[in-house]
Amino acid sequence: MQIGVPKETKDQEFRVGLSPSSVRVLTEIGHGVSVETNAGNNAGFTDEEYRKAGAKIVNTPESIWNQEMVVKVKEPLITEYKFLQKGQLLFTYLHLAADRKLTEQLIDCGTNAIAYETVEQPGANRLPLLTPMSIIAGRLAVQFGARFLERQQGGRGVLLGGVPGVKPGKVVILGGGVVGTEAAKIALGMRATVQILDVNVERLSYLETLFGSRVELLYSNSAHIETVVKEADLLIGAVLIPGRKAPILVSRQLVKQMHPGSVLVDVAVDQGGCVETLHPTSHTNPVYIEEGVVHYGVPNMPGAVPWTSTQALNNSTLPYVVQLANLGIKALDVNPALAKGLNVQNHRLVHPAVQGVFPDLVN
Structure with missing residues (x-):
């Protein structure tokens, strides 16, 4: 051929x-x-x-x-x-x-x-050609999020890891699949406080065996999402429904209630995104500010590495x-x-x- x-x-x-x-x-x-x-x-x-x-x-x-x-x-x-x-x-x-x-x-x-x-291979959501890029995108989501939290980049000036005497930043991850898991690993490595929300109880149980008490694991529903998103310094969208558009989990009204200068990175942007205010950006112009929140919506994140x-x-x-x-x-x-x-x-x-x-x- x-x-x-x-x-x-x-x-x-x-x-x-x-x-x-x-x-x-x-x-x-x-x-x-x-x-x-x-x-x-x-x-x-x-x-x-x-x-x-x-x-x-x-x-x-x-x-x-x-x-x-x-x-x-x-x-x-x-x-x-x-x-x-x-x-x-x-x-x-x-x-x-x-x-x-x-x-x-x-x-x-x-x-x-x-x-x-x-x-897709046999089994629950085994996507062998998406997985390697999801690993990279999940790790980059925290790397980029930390960068745009810097004040010079438009963020609120929070160091994710904090320092002795100053509390660390809070990372909220919507979705506990490959992207969410990899994002949590990097966020924990930076010594941030991490919360993961997912609708799959079995997945949450697996994540508990992986992270123990270092990560707060919550069932994903509208009440929990509303509570944790308001307090997030870095919000990562990591929702995937194979072949379908991602559901909108974070409304514009909820984005308005986030801290000014907090950062939102939606890895699901190439499937439509799970945040109402987010639209695709590019590596040339990766972010924009809407409702006081820094939005990062680059759909080809792994292209950076x-x-x-x-x-x-x-x-x-x-x-x-x-x-x-x-x-x-x-x-x-x-x-x-x-x-x-x-x-x-x-x-x-x-x-x-x-x-x-x-x-x-x-x-």
């Missing part, structure tokens, strides 16, 4: 779909890989490394998108819609529930679109890429986890969760 790896076009998205080591695996088993010029530079991978791995370096995105399969990191932007082709395999993060325009475009052009975030995140992502995606390269669309027939990743096929919206968001697009 001929595989294309484009340079990402999203604002300051420095990750790349395939690393040189992944390219080498593919070329050694007989597949052709074309990589756009400088696609991996900002992740620390040079064109020469890709050449040594067996890739062909091409200068134009058109050449990349003419391949049988395109492997990338983030969803195609409007400027890339013209490259989408009927029957082509597209393997990337899509988050279609929050992007009607892209959903319509994929249906119209007939691309076979497989989303990393909906590939591309050397780490590209390799972490490839560790998980490569086996699926190899299977798609070997078998094409027939790989979905032999791999049920990969089949669950299929969102659009032959001009049809096929993923049940996304169908629930856009029932008028189902035919």
Whole structure:
């Protein structure tokens, strides 16, 4: 199979779909890989490394998108819609529930679109291609939150860890999944006070075995959310419903009651976000202030650490890429986890969760 790896076009998205080591695996088993010029530079991978791995370096995105399969990191932007082709395999993060325009475009052009975030292994919410980026995003959420709590960045001037004689900052995490768990680890490492809210009692029990009494664990309901959000210095949204838009858990009215200069980081922003006042931002302009609260809504947070995140992502995606390269669309027939990743096929919206968001697009 001929595989294309484009340079990402999203604002300051420095990750790349395939690393040189992944390219080498593919070329050694007989597949052709074309990589756009400088696609991996900002992740620390040079064109020469890709050449040594067996890739062909091409200068134009058109050449990349003419391949049988395109492997990338983030969803195609409007400027890339013209490259989408009927029957082509597209393997990337899509988050279609929050992007009607892209959903319509994929249906119209007939691309076979497989989303990393909906590939699902047997078991409760086992999302192998979302997990590595969720780990990174969860850790970065606290790192960025701590930064924007600084007064010079618009925050209220709270040091999360406090100092002897001054209480630490309070971190409230909505959701105890992978993102929430990783965020808690970093917040605890900074010596902050940490609270996690989740609707899954079994998950809360697991988190108790992990953190013991160092983290306050609460069942997530409107009363508890209202109580803890008001006192948060850093609020992290870590809610995920695979394939669906995130529910709004924090209303504008509740945001108004937060401390002026407190910080809100919503990792679920690429699925619509769980805070009413939050909208997507970018690495170039990551924050804005609304209702006196600093809002951080960058949807591609792991793009800030591309050397780490590209390799972490490839560790998980490569086996699926190899299977798609070997078998094409027939790989979905032999791999049920990969089949669950299929969102659009032959001009049809096929993923049940996304169908629930856009029932008028189902035919």
